[in-house]
Structures are given as C-alpha cells and as structure tokens.
Amino acid sequence: MEATSIRATTTRVCVTNSTALKFKQNYLSFRKSVLSGSPMDTKSISPNSIRAQQSTATMAETDYKNELKIKEWEVGKFQDELAASQGIKIRRRPPTGPPLNYVGPFEFRLANEDDNTPRDILEEILWNKDKEVALLKERMPLATLKKELENAPPVRDFLGALRKSHLRTGLPALIAEVKKASPSRGVLRKDFDPVKIAQAYEKGGAACLSVLTDEKYFQGSLENLEKIRNAGVQCPLLCKEFIIDAWQIYYALTKGADAVLLIAAVLPDLDIQYLTKICKTLGLAALVEVHDEKEMDRVLGIEGIELVGINNRNLGTFEVDISNTRHLLEGERGEVIHQKDIIVVGESGLFTPSDIAYVQNAGVKAVLVGESIVKQDDPGKGISGLFGKDISP
Numbered sequence: 429m430e431a432t433s434i435r436a437t438t439t440r441v442c443v444t445n446s447t448a449l450k451f452k453q454n455y456l457s458f459r460k461s462v463l464s465g466s467p468m469d470t471k472s473i474s475p476n477s478i479r480a481q482q483s484t485a486t487m488a489e490t491d492y493k494n495e496l497k498i499k500e501w502e503v504g505k506f507q508d509e510l511a512a513s514q515g516i517k518i519r520r521r522p523p524t525g526p527p528l529n530y531v532g533p534f535e536f537r538l539a540n541e542d543d544n545t546p547r548d549i550l551e552e553i554l555w556n557k558d559k560e561v562a563l564l565k566e567r568m569p570l571a572t573l574k575k576e577l578e579n580a581p582p583v584r585d586f587l588g589a590l591r592k593s594h595l596r597t598g599l600p601a602l603i604a605e606v607k608k609a610s611p612s613r614g615v616l617r618k619d620f621d622p623v624k625i626a627q628a629y630e631k632g633g634a635a636c637l638s639v640l641t642d643e644k645y646f647q648g649s650l651e652n653l654e655k656i657r658n659a660g661v662q663c664p665l666l667c668k669e670f671i672i673d674a675w676q677i678y679y680a681l682t683k684g685a686d687a688v689l690l691i692a693a694v695l696p697d698l699d700i701q702y703l704t705k706i707c708k709t710l711g712l713a714a715l716v717e718v719h720d721e722k723e724m725d726r727v728l729g730i731e732g733i734e735l736v737g738i739n740n741r742n743l744g745t746f747e748v749d750i751s752n753t754r755h756l757l758e759g760e761r762g763e764v765i766h767q768k769d770i771i772v773v774g775e776s777g778l779f780t781p782s783d784i785a786y787v788q789n790a791g792v793k794a795v796l797v798g799e800s801i802v803k804q805d806d807p808g809k810g811i812s813g814l815f816g817k818d819i820s821p
C-alpha cells in the first residue's frame with residue numbers, strides 16, 4: 429500500500445513539473461520544425477539568436493531524454509512492485525537506482541549498494557539471462573527470427589506423448605533430462621554426449637526429453653537441443669531454459685523445441701498468461717513450474733494451463749524435498765487440478781522406485797528426472813533402475 433502511494437506521489441511530481449513540461453514542449457516544437465524542414469523563421473533571426481535557440485533546443489532534448497530515463501526507471505520500479513505483490517521475490521534485473529537528476533521522493537534517491545548483489549542463485553541467473561537475451565535480440569531481432577520460423581521443424585505433441593506413455597506403462601510418464609551440470613551438483617557427467625544420452629533415454633522408454641539449454645550455470649546449449657532433434661530422436665523435446673522474454677520461445681522453436689518451461693517464481697501472472705498464449709499459437713506445450721502453495725494457487729487461477737510441474741527443489745536455496753509434491757496436491761488444489769484435467773509433473777530429487785511410487789500416489793502422471801539417470805554408465809538402463817522394471821517400448 430505504502431509503495432503504491434509513494435508511486436502516486438512520484439508520478440505527480442513528474443507530471444506537474446512545469447519546467448520539465450516547458451522543455452518537453454520546446455523539444456517537441458524543435459523536433460517538429462526539424463522534421464518539416466522549415467526550422468523557425470530564420471530570415472528575421474540574427475546568428476546569435478539562432479545559436480541561443482539551438483542551445484535551448486539542445487537543452488530541451490537532453491532534458492527530454494532525462495525525463496525518459498526517469499520514466500523508464502519508474503516503469504522498472506512498478507514492475508518489481510507488481511511482481512512483489514504476487515509474492516515473487518526475484519527481481520528481474522539489478523536495481524539501478526533512480527537517475528541522478530530525479531526529483532521524486534527522498535527515499536528513492538538513496539541508492540542502496542547492497543541492492544546490487546543478487547539475493548540468491550536464481551536471481552543471479554536471471555540478471556545474467558536478462559543481459560544474454562538483450563544481446564541475442566540485438567543480433568537477431570524478432571522480425572528476422574520470425575522469418576527463420578519458416579524453416580523450423582514441425583512441432584510434435586508433447587502432452588500427447590505423456591498421456592500415451594502413462595497409458596502404456598501405468599506408471600508416470602518419464603521426461604528424461606539431458607543435463608551435464610548444475611549449480612547445486614557441479615558436473616554430473618564428464619563424458620557428456622547429448623545425442624548419445626538422448627538416444628539411450630529414448631530406447632529406455634522415456635516419453636519426452638528435457639534438454640537444459642542454459643550455458644553459464646548448467647553447461648547446456650540450444651545447439652545440443654538442435655543436434656538431438658536433427659539426429660532423428662522421436663521423443664518430443666522440452667527446452668529447459670529460464671524464459672523471461674517471448675523472443676526466447678521463438679528462438680527455441682527454430683532449434684526444434686516442442687515445449688518450453690515457464691517458472692512461476694520468476695514470471696508474474698500476466699507474463700505467464702501472455703507467454704502461454706504465444707506457445708498455444710505456435711503449437712508448443714508450456715510446462716509451468718511451481719514450488720510452493722502461493723505459486724500453485726496463482727497458476728491454477730490462470731486460464732488455459734494444461735501442464736504444471738512441481739519442483740521439489742527450491743531454486744534459490746537448492747533444498748530438495750520430494751514431499752513437496754504430495755503437499756501441493758493435497759485437498760482442494762488436487763481437486764481443482766483434477767477438474768481442469770491438468771497433467772502434473774513431479775520434478776527433481778527422484779532416485780528410486782519408491783520415490784516414483786510416492787509421487788505417483790500423490791497424483792502425478794509424469795516425472796522429470798535428471799541426475800539419477802544421467803549419471804549411469806548406460807542412461808537407458810538407469811531408467812529401468814529408476815522404475816524398478818524395464819519400461820522400454
């Protein structure tokens with residue numbers, strides 16, 4: 429509440445600042461005259477007054493740019509507030525503090541040094557991702573990317589593959605993860621050959637595959653996903669990425685993804701809504717990941733969600749607890765999920781047949797497993813070990 433009223437004051441200060449307005453008007457008429465090619469009445473003006481007008485115009489332009497900076501900062505602040513109101517602790521980018529010439533309330537003018545350190549690993553990953561995506565977008569704007577879509581391989585039915593496998597085996601369908609390393613576990617497999625691992629998973633009975641594509645923290649890549657797709661692996665592929673921008677979805681599609689991950693701890697409701705809509709129009713499945721009750725309730729309140737992942741690992745602290753899956757499916761939440769016919773995926777920390785039985789009893793129809801199978805000499809045999817029996821087709 430307090431933050432909102434502070435904002436209201438802030439906006440008022442900016443809007444009623446008459447000097448800024450005057451400069452803006454000056455700037456606009458300056459720009460208009462330049463654009464129309466007939467700058468002011470130059471015949472009757474002495475060189476001195478032309479110089480004076482030019483310097484006023486330059487000042488106006490600078491001031492207008494500053495004003496835009498302030499607005500940009502305000503929008504960022506507002507986005508963080510909106511996310512926080514939905515319980516999202518993650519800030520999308522490091523707080524820059526207001527521009528130097530900001531005239532708003534005192535408390536906003538104090539830049540806090542500590543604020544520029546990420547609060548946990550998830551926040552660090554996101555700040556990094558923000559820069560990474562900005563660079564990629566510069567190199568390949570959306571318009572160019574959309575042209576590339578014409579050559580993208582056809583999207584395959586991720587949800588259908590999960591349903592079919594569950595029907596076939598009577599066990600949760602397996603989304604097997606091609607994962608080289610993670611910030612919590614370090615390198616899981618030194619002799620990492622993504623295509624070989626993917627083929628072994630497929631042979632071992634996986635319904636779908638998840639390919640980690642983050643480079644910096646998971647040593648993955650979209651090229652791995654592309655290679656797996658081009659090698660003729662039939663299992664639909666989930667692009668396991670920290671998605672913060674629609675651009676990444678289009679990009680994943682050009683590389684052969686059939687599904688993408690959307691993390692509720694990172695994305696406000698409107699973003700989830702918007703990004704799932706984009707997925708639908710492109711024919712991609714969206715796996716929306718939650719970790720706690722609040723995130724689950726938010727996601728259940730959004731129309732059109734078909735696939736929800738419950739992560740047993742807290743991405744900020746790395747703590748793993750598989751009873752989280754049971755906990756989030758108890759009572760009313762479980763009923764809503766059933767009514768909406770949502771497929772739930774139990775994610776992370778699953779190692780044994782009894783772990784699989786535990787999450788199946790809790791109500792999941794699919795599981796997402798990385799470490800326990802990727803570490804085995806033969807990851808395909810790792811699948812039989814995980815389920816306690818051979819589930820190959």
Ligand SMILES: O=P(O)(O)OC[C@@H](O)[C@@H](O)c1c[nH]c2ccccc12
Pocket residue numbers: 605607668669717739775776777778796797798799800
């Ligand atoms: O290796 P595990 O414990 O079996 O976990 C796999 C998968 O659930 C995990 O990699 C994961 C779940 N959600 C994520 C989000 C980003 C990166 C990784 C993940």
